[in-house]
Amino acid sequence: MNEAVCSVGVDVSKRKLDLALLLNNKLKTKVVENSQNGYSQLHQWLLDRGAVMESTHICLEATGPYSESVALALVELGWTVSVVNPARVKGFAQSELSRNKTDTLDAALLARFCAAMHPAPWTPPPAEYRELRAWVDRLQALKGIQQQETNRQEAYDASGQSALVASVQVHLDWLQQQISQLEHEIDDHINSHPRLKHDATLMLSIPGIGDTTVAKVLAYIGDVRRFDSAKALAAFIGVTPRQKQSGSSVRGRTMISRTGHSALRHNPTLKAFGERLKSNGMAPKAVVGAAMRKLVHLIYGIVKSGVPFDAHFGAKNLDLQDGI
Structure with a gap:
């Protein structure tokens, strides 16, 4: 990136975008509509204020379809965009002892977060995944x-x-x-869509998983191969122990909680696992939670390997994975 780095925060709401541009320690703000016309105004405003695409980093919080539409438009225009977990931004605000909250201040906070933390750029999901999520929503x-x-x-x-x-x-x-x-x-x-169909077929080979869960996983998680490990996937979904859900959650517990119950009844690997935990005195709710985590690890392993579910393989290998 060029020496003069520009950081931009975008606070997204249903009808408007609050913008904050931080360049050479000077802050500039603006409000535009949350619309295609507003995105064009945002683009031109950044250029008019001295922002250079190659050295500008834009940050906005993950707030579902509103933030994704903005992020997608900006990426298509050529900007570098990060869609960040609201919990990270909240933690950053607490470190600054920032208590006041308005849309303009939130945008400025995002700009400072962007400059200090350099979050990873956002890559838009393929069109077929975005369309599927709209159907599932x-x-x-x-x-x-x-x-x-x-x-x-x-x-x-x-x-x-x-x-x-x-x-x-x-x-x-x-x-x-x-x-x-x-x-x-x-x-x-x-x-x-061959990619969706391939992964759906693999997941449906797991006893206890049905069409509804598969559609949700594909819609809200996308390609699970993008995660470095099953543990990282479980953390993203929100089924790791003591995990607190944030605004960027993909509704993980809602997504697979009923599936966890079903899998405990019908999946031989998870059924044996659950019985072992019960015999060790684990509470019923904790058993279901552990089964949900196992199920996520199982989904990850099967899709990543491209090999359909095998009860013997699952029982032998699941316990070897970290974080279980």
């Missing part, structure tokens, strides 16, 4: 509404409001139709 949203309506229907039924029970049922029927259609679309999407 929509599916999860509808399932959440379905659960809310089911709870509402039960309450109406308990109070004898039969007309409202029938009204909710109409909505539930429609939701189930939409959910089934989305599940079909997700399966078609995975099967139409």
Whole structure:
């Protein structure tokens, strides 16, 4: 990079982007819309203020689809971008004894974090993974509404409001139709992309793992081979012991908690592992947590090796992996 290094913080919200540019110890700020037009304004503002692409580093927090859209646009324009864990930024703020919080101050904090910590550049997931995540996000949203309506229907039924029970049922029927259609679309999407299909087939060879979990893993984690180890993958998902979830979590416990229960029942390797832990006096919830971690290690090993699940191999080799 050139000698004059420029650091930029972008605080992302639904409707706007708060910008902070740190160059030669001078801070400049601006607000633009969170839109394609806003991204163009951001790009031009940086250039007008003396930012050089080859020596500029932009940081923003991981906040789901909003931050990814901004990051993707900036990378496509040629900027170096890091999408950082909010917990890291919070820790940096605490080290600065920074307590005040506004969007502009957050952007300035991100610029200082970027200058001091030099986080790794962000690489956009391939288009097929981004599209899959959009499908899975929509599916999860509808399932959440379905659960809310089911709870509402039960309450109406308990109070004898039969007309409202029938009204909710109409909505539930429609939701189930939409959910089934989305599940079909997700399966078609995975099967139409060789890389997704290959990894899905490997994961589905693991007893206790079904289509829903596979779709979530592919959507929210992407290619597990990008992690240096199974332990690193488990930490990213949030199933390592004593791990606190942050804003950058991929909903790991939600993603595989039910799968952990299922795998304990149906996966011979994990079932034997769980029984051994129970016999050693481990509490039931802790057993499920340990099974979830084992399952993540199993997914990583199978996808990384390209070899489908084998009960004997799994039982023999899982305990050799670090962090279990």
